[in-house]
Amino acid sequence: MSRVLGGAKGTRTARRMPALALERVDKVHPGGVRVLREVSLSVAPGTFTALLGPSGAGKTTLLHCAAGLDSPTGGRVLVEGTEIGSLNETRRTELRRRRIGLVSPSYGLFPELSAADNITLPLRLSGQAPDRVWLRAVLERTGTAGLLTRRTDELPAGQRQRVAVARALVARPAVLLADEPAGSLDPGTAHELLELLADLVGGLGQTLVLATHDPVSAAWADRALVLAEGRIVDTLEAPTTAELVRCAAAPETGRRG
Numbered sequence: 001m002s003r004v005l006g007g008a009k010g011t012r013t014a015r016r017m018p019a020l021a022l023e024r025v026d027k028v029h030p031g032g033v034r035v036l037r038e039v040s041l042s043v044a045p046g047t048f049t050a051l052l053g054p055s056g057a058g059k060t061t062l063l064h065c066a067a068g069l070d071s072p073t074g075g076r077v078l079v080e081g082t083e084i085g086s087l088n089e090t091r092r093t094e095l096r097r098r099r100i101g102l103v104s105p106s107y108g109l110f111p112e113l114s115a116a117d118n119i120t121l122p123l124r125l126s127g128q129a130p131d132r133v134w135l136r137a138v139l140e141r142t143g144t145a146g147l148l149t150r151r152t153d154e155l156p157a158g159q160r161q162r163v164a165v166a167r168a169l170v171a172r173p174a175v176l177l178a179d180e181p182a183g184s185l186d187p188g189t190a191h192e193l194l195e196l197l198a199d200l201v202g203g204l205g206q207t208l209v210l211a212t213h214d215p216v217s218a219a220w221a222d223r224a225l226v227l228a229e230g231r232i233v234d235t236l237e238a239p240t241t242a243e244l245v246r247c248a249a250a251p252e253t254g255r256r257g
């Protein structure tokens with residue numbers, strides 16, 4: 001894979017360190033519902049990981065714990081080696097804004113703002129100056145350069161998702177977390193969005209974790225982790241759709257990784 005903007009900035013040490021790691025993460029909700037059970041995973045920089053699981057498996061909870069939006073009740077989450085749980089609220093917010101990109105149904109765009117204002121909002125909130133080379137690459141790769149003056153509520157769903165991806169990438173995060181980003185799109189537009197996400201990994205060296213219940217979407221990834229009832233029950237390297245369909249139908253039968 002070519003790495004257009006990926007490697008030069010990071011030190012050798014930074015590139016070896018996982019972009020994201022979960023160590024025996026548990027999540028029990030106040031009502032006693034145990035949603036995550038000792039989930040451990042490590043995501044290498046510049047890789048595409050899919051989290052595949054049915055509705056209720058715990059995918060959103062896992063991504064929210066990884067993003068520092070929710071706190072695990074056990075275990076640790078590390079972003080580039082920094083344990084989120086060890087940070088005070090101010091530093092956690094800063095890490096979230098600078099190092100984590102999130103595309104999620106619960107993390108919508110501001111409809112009355114232009115695409116440009118939506119995309120650059122994270123930078124303004126964290127007082128960062130845009131890295132112009134990176135910004136140009138993000139706009140080009142996401143196909144949003146021609147949409148900048150448009151209000152996002154005037155855009156079709158597929159273009160809105162592209163703006164959401166650009167916004168999540170603008171601060172050059174260590175990891176992009178995408179929760180069912182193609183869920184509301186028609187098949188053709190969903191395919192284009194997944195192609196775009198895979199291209200971010202191949203072309204920009206972006207690290208990506210995609211949560212989905214769709215085996216076809218998960219087959220774009222370098223590796224798929226199959227989640228069932230809050231546990232990772234299968235790991236597949238370079239998964240095919242057929243393998244993922246089998247795993248999704250009967251978790252724990254298709255383990256290869």
Ligand SMILES: Nc1ncnc2c1ncn2[C@@H]1O[C@H](COP(=O)(O)OP(=O)(O)OP(=O)(O)O)[C@@H](O)[C@H]1O
Pocket residue numbers: 029030031033035053054055056057058059060061062213
């Ligand atoms: N705040 C909460 N309190 C209690 N239970 C919760 C809470 N949030 C989520 N849950 C439960 O946790 C489980 C996992 O939910 P989660 O949204 O993480 O799953 P998911 O795999 O992302 O599902 P979907 O694909 O439908 O979004 C579900 O059974 C859900 O009802």
